[in-house]
Amino acid sequence: MLEVRNVTKHFGATVAADAVSFTVAQGEIVSLLGPSGCGKTTTLRLIAGFERPDSGEIRIGGRDVTGTRPYERNVGLLFQHYALFPHMTVRDNVAYGLRHRGWPKAEIPDRVSAMLGLVKLQGLDARLPAKLSGGQQQRVALARALATEPAVVLLDEPLSALDAKLRHELRVEIKEILRSVGSTTIIVTHDQEEAMGMAARIIVMEKGRIRQVGSPDDIYWRPGNRFVAGFVGRSNWFVGRAAGAGGGSPTLSTLTTEDGFELRVAAPNGRAGAIYDVGIRPERLEIVSPGAAPAADETLIVGTVLDVSPLGAERHIVLRLPAGGQLTVIQPNRAAAAPGTGETVTVRARAADWMVLPREGESSGV
Amino acid sequence: MMKPSRSGMLALPGAALYAALFLLPMVALGIESLRLFTPGRVGAAPDAPFTLLNYAELLEPGFRRFFFTTLRVSFVTTVVGLAIAFPLAYRIVRSFSSRWRAIAIGGLVTFIFLSAVVKTYAVELSLGSVGPVAPLLRAVGLSANNSTYIEFVVGAGLLQFIIPIAALTLIGSIQNLDPRLVEAAQSLGAPTWKSHLSTTLPLSVQGLLAAFLLSFTFAISAFVVPMILGKGRVQFLSNMIYNRFSEVANYPSGAAISLVTLVVCFATIYLVTRLVTARAQARGEG
Numbered sequence: 001m002l003e004v005r006n007v008t009k010h011f012g013a014t015v016a017a018d019a020v021s022f023t024v025a026q027g028e029i030v031s032l033l034g035p036s037g038c039g040k041t042t043t044l045r046l047i048a049g050f051e052r053p054d055s056g057e058i059r060i061g062g063r064d065v066t067g068t069r070p071y072e073r074n075v076g077l078l079f080q081h082y083a084l085f086p087h088m089t090v091r092d093n094v095a096y097g098l099r100h101r102g103w104p105k106a107e108i109p110d111r112v113s114a115m116l117g118l119v120k121l122q123g124l125d126a127r128l129p130a131k132l133s134g135g136q137q138q139r140v141a142l143a144r145a146l147a148t149e150p151a152v153v154l155l156d157e158p159l160s161a162l163d164a165k166l167r168h169e170l171r172v173e174i175k176e177i178l179r180s181v182g183s184t185t186i187i188v189t190h191d192q193e194e195a196m197g198m199a200a201r202i203i204v205m206e207k208g209r210i211r212q213v214g215s216p217d218d219i220y221w222r223p224g225n226r227f228v229a230g231f232v233g234r235s236n237w238f239v240g241r242a243a244g245a246g247g248g249s250p251t252l253s254t255l256t257t258e259d260g261f262e263l264r265v266a267a268p269n270g271r272a273g274a275i276y277d278v279g280i281r282p283e284r285l286e287i288v289s290p291g292a293a294p295a296a297d298e299t300l301i302v303g304t305v306l307d308v309s310p311l312g313a314e315r316h317i318v319l320r321l322p323a324g325g326q327l328t329v330i331q332p333n334r335a336a337a338a339p340g341t342g343e344t345v346t347v348r349a350r351a352a353d354w355m356v357l358p359r360e361g362e363s364s365g366v
Numbered sequence: 367m368m369k370p371s372r373s374g375m376l377a378l379p380g381a382a383l384y385a386a387l388f389l390l391p392m393v394a395l396g397i398e399s400l401r402l403f404t405p406g407r408v409g410a411a412p413d414a415p416f417t418l419l420n421y422a423e424l425l426e427p428g429f430r431r432f433f434f435t436t437l438r439v440s441f442v443t444t445v446v447g448l449a450i451a452f453p454l455a456y457r458i459v460r461s462f463s464s465r466w467r468a469i470a471i472g473g474l475v476t477f478i479f480l481s482a483v484v485k486t487y488a489v490e491l492s493l494g495s496v497g498p499v500a501p502l503l504r505a506v507g508l509s510a511n512n513s514t515y516i517e518f519v520v521g522a523g524l525l526q527f528i529i530p531i532a533a534l535t536l537i538g539s540i541q542n543l544d545p546r547l548v549e550a551a552q553s554l555g556a557p558t559w560k561s562h563l564s565t566t567l568p569l570s571v572q573g574l575l576a577a578f579l580l581s582f583t584f585a586i587s588a589f590v591v592p593m594i595l596g597k598g599r600v601q602f603l604s605n606m607i608y609n610r611f612s613e614v615a616n617y618p619s620g621a622a623i624s625l626v627t628l629v630v631c632f633a634t635i636y637l638v639t640r641l642v643t644a645r646a647q648a649r650g651e652g
Contacts, residue, residue, distance in 0.1 A: 048553055070552040071561075077553040083546035087568050096564075097554030148555065 001026040001184040002047065002152050007056030009042055016042035017053070018208035024152070024184055029175070031187040031199035033219075035231065039208035044154050044188045049073050061151050071100070076150030076183075080157040082141040084129040090116070090140050091125035097148040115143040118177060135166050142174060146181055153183040159194055171197050192232050196220070204228050226277050226357055235279040235355065236327050238263065242274045252297060252351055259323030264299045265354040275359040282316070282330040284353040287339065290346045297351035303327055305343045319345065399621035409617035420622035429606075429623075433630070435517075436602045439592075440585035443521040447528035447581055448574060454529070455536035456566070460545060471537065474530040482527070482590045489523045490595055516600045523591040527584060532577040539573025540566075575642045582638075583631050603627045 002024040009017040017039045024030045032040040045051045047058060049070035058066050065073045076097075084093050094112045103111065116122055119139035129137055138158070145153060158174060159167040175198045178185050189195050195202050196216035204212045204219060204227075212224040223229035240255025240263055255263045255278055263278055285301075294300045303319030306326065310333055317329040317339065329347055331338075339345050401410030402417045423429060458470045477485075493499050495510035503510055510516075543566060551561035567574075589604035596605070603623060610620030 048549075050549055050552075069557070070549070071555050071557050075553060077550065079546050079550060081544070081546065083544060083550040085547060085550070085565055096551065096556070100551075100555035100560065102555075144550075144554065 001028075001061055002186070003057075003059040004043070004047065005057040005059070007043070007046060007053045007058060009046060009051060009053050011042075015039075015208045017046065019056070020205075020208070020210055021056075022203055022210065022213065024186060026184055027182045028201065029178060029185045029187065029199045030201045030203060031189060031195035032203050032205060033189060033192060033195040033232075034205035034211075035190055037207075038205040040188045040190075040205050041156065042208075043205070044156055044186065047152065047186065048075050048077055048154055074101075074148070074151040076145035076148065076153040078138075078141050078145045078153070078155040078158050081161055082129070082137045084137055084140055084144070086129055088128075089125065090121065090127050090129070090132070093129065093140055094125075094144045094147050097144060101148045103148070111147060115147045118146070118181075119143045134162050135170055138162065138170060142177065146177070146183065151184065153178065153185045155185065155187045155189075157189050157191070157194075158187060160189070160191065167194075174198065196232075204231065206231075220281075221355075223355060223357070229277075229279055229355055229357065233281060234328065234330075235281050236285075237277060237279040238325075239359070240265075240276050240278045240356075242276065255356070259321065259325060261301065262299070263349070263354065264294075264297055264351045265356050266297070266351040277355075277357045277359055279355045279357075280349055280353055281355075282328040283314075284349065285327070285329040286348045287317075287329060287331070287345050288348045290344070292346065292348070294348070299349045299351075301327060301347045301349065303345060303347065305339045305341050305345060308338050308341060310338065317345075319347065395621045395624060398617050399619075399625055401618045403616050403618045405616075408615040414618075420618045421626070423619070424622065424626060432601060432603055432606050433626075435600060436586055437630070439517055439521055439600070439602075440524070440582055440588075443524045443585055444528060444578060444581045446521070447525050447532050448577055450525070451529050451532035451577065452536055452570070452574070455533045455540050458533070459537055459540045471534070474534050477530045478527070478534075483594070485526045486523050486591050486594045489519065489526060493519045493522055494595070511597070511599070513599045516596060520592050520595045520600050523595045524585050524588055527588075527591075528581040531584060532581050535577040535580060536570065536573050539570050539576075543569055571642060571646055575639065578638065579635055582634060586627070586631055586634075 004020055004022050007017055007020045008015065020039070020043055022030075032043055034040045042051060046053055049065070049068060049072070053066065056066070057064060060073060060075070085096065088096070091112055094115050095108050098108045098111055112125065113122070116125055119142055121136060121139050121143065124132065124136065129140065132140065138161075155174075159171055162170060171194065178198075185199075187195065187198055196219075200215065202212075202214060202216055202219050203210055206227050212219060212228045214222070214224075219228060219232050223232065229235055238255075238257040238259075238261070240257050243254045243256055243262075251266055252264055255265055255276055257263060257278070265278060288300070290302075292300065301319075301321065303321045305317060306320045307316075307318040309316040309318075313333055315331045315333045315338055317331065319327045319329065321327055327347065398410060399420055400416045400418070401414040402419065403410050404414070424433075458467055462470060491497050500510045503512075503515065508515060547565040547569070548558075548561045551565050552558060556564065586602075587604055588602055589608065592600055592602040593605050593608075596602070601609075604627075607620050607623050607627070610616050610623060
């Protein structure tokens with residue numbers, strides 16, 4: 001449905017989009033995820049037609065739209081701050097696109113009612129946007145964007161202007177609406193929860209480039225590089241040197257960290273001496289009883305409890321390692337008593353849970 | 367007995383000054399406008415009888431013409447000025463870098479404070495009978511002394527003032543507009559001009575109203591521009607007032623014209639404001 005082919009866009013000396021290529025299938029929900037300045041908003045504006053690429057091609061439904069104006073593309077947009085027309089009623093806001101996209105006049109009132117029904121705003125059609133709550137305004141904006149049956153729907157940070165609780169509710173609801181309508185959707189966001197909660201496929205961008213494309217689980221559990229691993233979720237990182245195919249197992253190898261830990265990881269082929277970034281998600285670490293013996297694919301790490309934060313659903317435990325580093329463990333906040341500050345605990349990591357990435361010149365502590 | 371509040375007291379000096387410097391002269395003007403004038407005198411005699419004659423003679427075609435010329439030229443010039451100032455202000459706000467925006471705004475302010483006489487003679491030199499435009503006019507068989515052309519030149523002179531005043535007024539109101547609204551309209555299928563027509567323009571109504579009133583009242587009360595560029599063939603009310611007071615020394619008549627001008631100004635402000643706010647309200651409730 002949507003094809004972005006090798007699109008590059010410069011603003012002065014900075015590259016906002018650098019040879020960006022991806023496709024979105026009919027009815028698919030995809031997210032462009034990245035920190036501010038990563039080029040995701042530029043990509044959205046290029047697809048919407050507000051910017052023209054320096055090179056590359058954008059096709060919607062097989063048609064090359066690269067040089068066309070925004071109003072010549074059938075793209076629906078949901079803006080971060082809604083951008084509802086403040087001088088028009090809810091009804092006129094939703095009808096705006098229908099009028100300009102040439103819907104038969106007689107059908108417009110029915111279509112508007114149907115759209116307001118879809119977003120559960122029946123009866124508010126005569127209100128002005130200023131008289132609506134933030135969540136209601138967002139629904140009107142969604143109804144307005146979907147009314148004309150756009151070939152592609154672009155959502156720009158759709159939930160960032162709402163408070164946390166409403167954000168969660170609306171996320172589920174927007175997803176449901178998009179699915180029921182069958183829209184081909186791109187969600188641009190810097191919020192990983194928004195991306196992972198709504199999209200089936202995530203495109204992670206950094207400095208104008210696509211760094212990884214994959215399902216939310218791929219991105220989280222199998223990050224392709226240090227940037228993706230660091231941007232999505234938390235993790236504990238070490239730098240390890242491969243000791244060569246180790247432990248007599250073909251699927252395991254041992255990486256020795258700077259601090260002298262020996263980590264048992266499920267590495268592909270640990271060339272002896274090669275340096276890796278090795279990370280593990282805090283919720284994959286498990287506190288075990290002291291003195292437990294590790295299995296062949298396990299590593300035990302001993303540390304002193306520095307801090308325990310009960311954050312509602314989960315408990316964050318920060319350990320100080322003997323060599324001075326820190327390790328964060330996340331546990332479900334269940335009945336099991338939390339370790340006390342200053343206590344010495346043993347933590348178990350399984351080989352399969354380590355993310356092992358070849359070292360990329362730069363290093364940053366996460 | 368009510369004691370005046372402290373803040374009420376603070377307003378007293380201002381109120382007294384206003385009464386002494388504005389209200390009293392206006393009352394004197396009002397009384398003078400009701401006196402019978404004897405030709406040959408300077409102003410009305412202190413014991414001259416009261417009369418409405420000074421007002422009645424304004425209804426004669428010779429006088430009415432001044433009112434119509436002033437209103438017509440002012441109105442057309444104001445509308446043209448807004449049509450130029452609005453896109454200019456929009457560009458300054460939306461397309462200029464902050465550095466160029468500051469330069470543009472500084473330029474407009476400077477232009478307003480530039481001497482009226484200088485600006486007006488600049489227009490006369492370029493568009494008048496000795497300027498580069500005159501031969502072109504002669505080539506198409508027009509005279510630079512044609513009264514329609516002179517009205518045009520007076521309008522051009524007024525635009526020197528109206529465009530910067532209106533643009534500066536509009537810059538403020540355009541800055542408050544969400545630029546995403548035009549993009550939203552475009553993404554919904556409206557071509558750029560229609561997007562502006564349905565979002566930018568209606569949302570700038572208050573700014574346009576302010577700019578219109580400032581420009582229009584400036585134009586109606588213009589004095590130097592029509593005096594220099596009008597060459598006696600196109601005269602505004604201010605010129606006639608000056609003429610009454612200075613040339614003929616008919617103070618009562620000059621006073622009557624002044625007061626009628628004031629009333630016309632107030633009436634215009636009232637009517638235009640009513641019209642625009644009523645429309646805005648109808649839209650809001652509709």
